[in-house]
Structure formats: structure tokens, C-alpha cells
Amino acid sequence: FLNQTTGSAPKAQTVAKLKVAINGFGRIGRNFLRCWHGRKDSPLDVILVNDSGGVKNASHLLKYDSMLGTFKADVKIVDNETISVDGKHIKVVSSRDPLKLPWVELGIDIVIEGTGVFVDGPGAGKHIQDGASKVIITAPAKGADIPTYVVGVNEQDYSHEVANIIRSAQSVVFYLCFSKNFTNDFFIIHAHMLIVCERSVTTICFVGLKSR
Template identity: 40%
Template sequence: MVKIGINGFGRIGRLVLRAALKHSEVEVVGVNDPFIPLDYMRYMFMYDSTHGTFPGTVEIKDGKLAVDGSATTVFDKRDPAEIDWASCGAEYVVESTGVFASLEGASKHMKGGAKKVIISAPSGDTPMFVMGVNHNEYKSDMDIVSNASCTTNCLTPLAKVIHDNYGIVDGLMTTVH
């Protein structure tokens, strides 16, 4: 069983939880967000403006977020070094705040017991991977990696196919957030 902690329960953090629920070999055991009260976490997860109402149950039980009966520990720490990931068994942490996107920032999760950290934003000083493009270059000794940006994940696989089949000499892309 892969046990995951999520730091930041905004759009990306909530989507990570939804995706994890579709895989029986993955369990989200901890969520940290110092800016979102537990009752609002429940509400935002239950009623997603893009994906609609969550089809299962989302409750608050004993100070935890319980999704379909599975209780997830909730933390409210601003500093990742203060999150006790080991207490809930999280080995992998998805850093989805957008704040700790450097090696130094993401490595703070290791102090709380995380073994690996995946940054959900571009990082200037960690290896960056895009599925379908360069994920085969990942090595198991890499403890902190970046999954690039949402724009990169959208554009790069398509650009790779075009480049591999026809070649791309120059390109220009604009993004609006």
C-alpha cells in the first residue's frame, strides 16, 4: 500500500485525493493546510466546481476528514518541517501549495518522516518529470522531484509526439492563469 500525505488542499490537493480514491493500492493518510478549516475542506471536496458533487460520503469524524469511511489525519501547520507525517504513516508527500517548490522547501517534509516528495509545480533545482515524456529517466534514489506545471503536462506530451514524428524547429506558447 502506498501511503500519501498531501500538503495544500487547494485544487491540486483535492484532485490528488480524488485520483487516489480510484486506486486501491493508494491511501491518502494525511492532509495539511493551515488556511482551510476542516469543515471547509469537507465542503470543497464534496462540492467541486469542475468535477461536481463527490459521489461518496465526506464526513468529519474525530477531527479527521473521512471519505467513504476512510479517515484521513488533518494537520494545520504552516512550516512543512512541523508536519508529523510519520504519525499517520505518510511515506510520500505531494507538495501542492505552490510555496515549497524548491529542494530546500520540499526537503522540510523529510523532517516529519516523509521518504519522498513530489512537487506539483515547476522547480528550478529538482529533477522534473512529465509522464509520457521523460518519466523513464526517474531513478529510485531521487527523493524530491517535480511534476512540472499543469501547462507543461498539457503541452509537452503533444509536442513530443509532433517532434518525434515531424520535428519541431521553434515553438512559442502562452499561458494564462
């Protein structure tokens, strides 16, 4: 996806980075920013976060994560609309309506849709209507018109011209997709896979069920 978007250029030529906005600064949104920050050669430039909690909430949860621990980067509040990560300023806005976000004004190329709300074509499509070029949904998407890509399995099938809205393989169910690579060399008769992940706010804790 990113390779086709950025293309390649001679070493002497400077290629402008793609402007990225994160819509929804929950665990996935914050993890995306952490991963991006750790890649100095990334073709992406995160310039905005949309979080209903504002700069105080965004900066604190980015710095201190119950699963990943303390973020080593220097995270600070610059003003009421800006945080900095190791000196890199990132704008923070708070809007629940994608059509009211400054995608045109800021020239946003890619929106990381991490709210878990706008997961179908019409919903995620609001980002496109508002001026973004591409949308990557990080939650289970609805609708056969939104393709799913799993890195290591089918990312080579992505075509820049075909889809402006795609779904990333964010769910634990996609771990099964990697068995496709095993079948190239092995014939699987029986298999068992154990996945351990943290409990989210929407996950039911069976130990605590009253009906047990």
C-alpha cells in the same frame, strides 16, 4: 516513480500500500485525492491532509468543486481532526510549518507538496527532514537540482536512488512536451496549441484590467 517505489510481488503476497500525505488542500490537492479515490487498485493510501481551513473547509471543498462538480463519494466530518471518504478515515491537521507535521509518527512515505510555497530544495526538503521519504512538488519548482518528470515523455528516466524530491508536470506549459512524441513519426514545420484552463487566484484577468 510509484512502480520503482512499490516494486513487484507475487500475486499471493500482500504488498503494503505507500502512506501518502497531502500538504496543501487546494485545487491540486483535492484533485489528487479525487483521482486516488477512483483507483481501487492504487498502491497509495492517503492518510492525512494538511489544510489551514480544518475539517469543515476540507470536507466541503472536496465534496463541492466549482470545476469538477459534486464529488460522488460520501464525504463526512468524523471529528475535529478527521474526515471520511466513503468510510475511509483521513486525518486533517493545520500547520504552516512542515517541520511540525507528524510524518515520522504516521510513517509517511510520500508527501504531495501542493501549497505552492515549499517549491525549492530547502523548502520541500523540510518534509524529508521531518521523516517523509519522498516529496512530489505540484507547482513550478525552483532550482536545477529538482528534476521534472512528464508522464508519456520522460517518466522512465526516474531513478529511485537519485532524487527524493521531484516535480510533477502540473503546469500548462508542459503540454508542449508532448510534441516530442509527435516528432517520432512526423516532421513539424509549424504548430499551434490552444490551452483552456480555469482562472486561479493568482491569474490576472485581462478583461478586467483598468488600463485596457
